[in-house]
Amino acid sequence: xxxxxxxxxxxxxxxxxxxxxxxxxATGRGYPDISALGGQVNPYCVHAQGAxxxxxxxxxxxxxxxxxxxxxxxLRLAKGKPALGFLNPFIxxxxxxxxxxxxxxxxxxxxxxxxxxxxxxxxxxxGTPNFAALxxxx
Numbered sequence: 001x002x003x004x005x006x007x008x009x010x011x012x013x014x015x016x017x018x019x020x021x022x023x024x025x026a027t028g029r030g031y032p033d034i035s036a037l038g039g040q041v042n043p044y045c046v047h048a049q050g051a052x053x054x055x056x057x058x059x060x061x062x063x064x065x066x067x068x069x070x071x072x073x074x075l076r077l078a079k080g081k082p083a084l085g086f087l088n089p090f091i092x093x094x095x096x097x098x099x100x101x102x103x104x105x106x107x108x109x110x111x112x113x114x115x116x117x118x119x120x121x122x123x124x125x126x127g128t129p130n131f132a133a134l135x136x137x138x
């Protein structure tokens with residue numbers, strides 16, 4: 001899509017340690033758009049069924065990211081503005097309001113993966129939401 005074409009092209013230009021081209025689509029949509037801490041080292045503490053437990057992985061990261069954008073919508077609604085709606089163009093237009101993740105690789109235990117780098121990358125998107133920076137844009 002147009003809203004991410006420059007960011008994806010910039011990564012593909014130098015593509016640090018990219019897997020062999022036959023394993024990924026260089027002409028399709030780039031993903032992910034953003035990332036969030038998954039709590040692998042320090043799990044999120046949640047209370048469920050009368051006990052506190054640690055939660056990690058996508059099951060932790062996804063609701064955290066959703067909560068950040070829900071809080072941003074609260075700020076907008078309090079000012080009489082509409083909800084953000086479809087986020088993707090906003091994300092790429094305001095990539096500086098995210099914490100850019102520049103180290104790591106998403107290969108897990110596999111042979112191939114994408115390396116994080118400055119700007120958008122297929123390991124971490126534009127990075128993790130920075131609520132304080134995003135709130136200033138509301």
